[in-house]
Amino acid sequence: MGPEILRDLTFDIPRRSFQFLTGPSGAGKSTLLRLLFLSLQPTRGLVRTFDRDIATIPRDELPMLRRRIGIVFQDFRLLEHLTTYENVALPLRVRGKEEASYRADVLDLLKWVGLGERINVLPPVLSGGEKQRVAIARALIDRPELLLADEPTGNVDPPMARRLLSLFLELNRLGTAVVIATHDLSLMDQVDARRMILSQGRLDIYE
Amino acid sequence: MSEGAKQQPQQPAPPKRPEMRVRPTAPIVPPANVAGNALMCVIAIMAFLACLTYGAVSMVRATAASWQSQISREITIQIKPDEKLDMEAALRDARDLAMTFSGTKDGQIIDRAATARLLEPWLGEGLDLDELPVPRLVVITIDERDPPDFAGMREALAQTIPQAVLDDHRTWVNRLVAMAQTTAWIGTAVLVLVFSAMVLTVVFATRGTLSGNRHIIEVLHFVGAEAGFVASEFQKHFLKISLKGSFAGGALAAIVFAAAGFWQTRSLATPQSDQATALFGTFSVGVGGYLGIAATMIVIALLTTLTARFTVMRTIFEIDRIRSDPARTDGLPDS
Numbered sequence: 063m064g065p066e067i068l069r070d071l072t073f074d075i076p077r078r079s080f081q082f083l084t085g086p087s088g089a090g091k092s093t094l095l096r097l098l099f100l101s102l103q104p105t106r107g108l109v110r111t112f113d114r115d116i117a118t119i120p121r122d123e124l125p126m127l128r129r130r131i132g133i134v135f136q137d138f139r140l141l142e143h144l145t146t147y148e149n150v151a152l153p154l155r156v157r158g159k160e161e162a163s164y165r166a167d168v169l170d171l172l173k174w175v176g177l178g179e180r181i182n183v184l185p186p187v188l189s190g191g192e193k194q195r196v197a198i199a200r201a202l203i204d205r206p207e208l209l210l211a212d213e214p215t216g217n218v219d220p221p222m223a224r225r226l227l228s229l230f231l232e233l234n235r236l237g238t239a240v241v242i243a244t245h246d247l248s249l250m251d252q253v254d255a256r257r258m259i260l261s262q263g264r265l266d267i268y269e
Numbered sequence: 270m271s272e273g274a275k276q277q278p279q280q281p282a283p284p285k286r287p288e289m290r291v292r293p294t295a296p297i298v299p300p301a302n303v304a305g306n307a308l309m310c311v312i313a314i315m316a317f318l319a320c321l322t323y324g325a326v327s328m329v330r331a332t333a334a335s336w337q338s339q340i341s342r343e344i345t346i347q348i349k350p351d352e353k354l355d356m357e358a359a360l361r362d363a364r365d366l367a368m369t370f371s372g373t374k375d376g377q378i379i380d381r382a383a384t385a386r387l388l389e390p391w392l393g394e395g396l397d398l399d400e401l402p403v404p405r406l407v408v409i410t411i412d413e414r415d416p417p418d419f420a421g422m423r424e425a426l427a428q429t430i431p432q433a434v435l436d437d438h439r440t441w442v443n444r445l446v447a448m449a450q451t452t453a454w455i456g457t458a459v460l461v462l463v464f465s466a467m468v469l470t471v472v473f474a475t476r477g478t479l480s481g482n483r484h485i486i487e488v489l490h491f492v493g494a495e496a497g498f499v500a501s502e503f504q505k506h507f508l509k510i511s512l513k514g515s516f517a518g519g520a521l522a523a524i525v526f527a528a529a530g531f532w533q534t535r536s537l538a539t540p541q542s543d544q545a546t547a548l549f550g551t552f553s554v555g556v557g558g559y560l561g562i563a564a565t566m567i568v569i570a571l572l573t574t575l576t577a578r579f580t581v582m583r584t585i586f587e588i589d590r591i592r593s594d595p596a597r598t599d600g601l602p603d604s
Contacts, residue, residue, distance in 0.1 A: 121589045129493035139488050143299040156494035
């Protein structure tokens with residue numbers, strides 16, 4: 063077993079809350095996001111997600127719980143053979159929804175993130191910022207109860223970062239709890255939100 | 270509004286931009302890539318070899334069975350010449366005697382002309398049988414399933430025609446049966462080996478192709494796809510690949526057999542064809558052979574599909590297993 067990355071943390075992510083998760087590289091942000099995304103179990107201690115102890119959730123229940131969480135990966139994780147539109151629609155497609163039922167929503171969201179003209183473009187042709195916006199749109203499309211975003215504005219210019227932040231805030235107003243992991247102080251300064259600062263495995267929370 | 274403004278020509282409205290159309294939704298698993306095409310080629314080659322082996326082995330088995338059947342279907346009575354013996358009467362008596370035994374079907378006396386033809390390769394044409402003490406033959410066709418009592422027939426012949434010798438070909442039949450069985454066993458062993466190689470090749474090639482698609486499995490899993498959904502998407506994809514590959518290989522093998530059979534029919538009674546027929550039998554695999562080729566294709570398609578399903582399920586299991594092993598960071602979001 064490797065070194066203990068996080069210890070003595072006690073916190074909750076209330077419903078409809080908005081918070082930034084920050085801290086130096088290697089502080090454990092990634093591990094914390096993995097715990098919240100149900101892709102890691104704690105070696106000790108208790109993590110409850112949607113009122114369930116994540117260490118005891120059976121494997122076959124994970125997909126249903128993950129559908130309630132939207133995640134923006136730092137490395138985007140887009141499928142390169144699918145277009146912008148198809149990548150964003152993917153979470154709805156795997157839920158077995160008919161395309162006609164979500165087409166308008168996907169197109170609206172793509173317009174909102176400034177990709178209305180890029181719906182038929184494949185990821186290899188997109189810039190880093192465009193890929194990031196596709197990844198964000200994919201995480202938002204099914205209005206998750208919890209949104210985890212890892213450096214979601216790392217590859218976009220300040221105006222687009224503000225636009226994306228307002229998208230997260232809008233989603234939060236509609237009822238989604240949002241956790242944004244970021245190093246971007248200027249982004250955090252734009253919103254009066256809870257700050258969770260990880261340092262040397264410990265967590266300080268500034269309400 | 271002023272009069273002047275009214276007289277100004279109206280600006281044409283800017284052309285309305287056409288609504289962007291979404292392309293037809295692409296399959297979740299990419300339809301064609303280099304690895305997929307390579308897998309299709311591997312499947313086609315293995316299907317071809319497996320079908321070819323199956324056809325060849327069934328041909329060898331049929332040939333071995335026909336040797337055995339042909340030789341055990343007949344017995345021969347040989348009558349050595351003797352000064353005191355009326356050869357023609359002895360031949361008739363021997364045939365009639367043999368036909369009294371149950372299990373005999375037909376008796377044929379090899380006449381003088383046919384005997385001369387038999388000896389022609391050694392003694393040349395224009396042979397006068399009266400000048401040489403050449404034995405004569407009676408060929409008796411017997412029922413293979415209910416053969417006559419050879420010992421009784423031998424004894425009866427010895428009493429009636431002492432010059433007659435019964436050859437029931439048992440020594441040859443036993444040797445041929447042993448040889449035919451060995452040939453069939455060797456063929457079956459080769460078939461098992463080729464099929465095993467095919468199974469392993471198809472399984473490993475499928476797994477190799479799937480390893481290049483691990484990122485797709487991960488993304489689908491992380492956006493909430495159930496394992497069964499992911500597996501069925503990959504199954505569909507690999508079923509298509511394997512059906513195309515195995516159909517190409519199987520069809521090619523069937524064409525090879527059909528072409529060889531056609532060549533043999535066209536070149537009937539030529540030295541080349543006779544040589545090939547003597548060695549390999551007829552190049553006809555029959556309905557059973559073609560059904561076997563079809564079955565091989567189905568087996569390959571099932572094998573590929575099941576391997577794809579099993580590998581996808583295992584990959585998802587691995588991804589979930591990492592949950593309980595914090596030391597592993599592969600396949601997980603970074604930050």
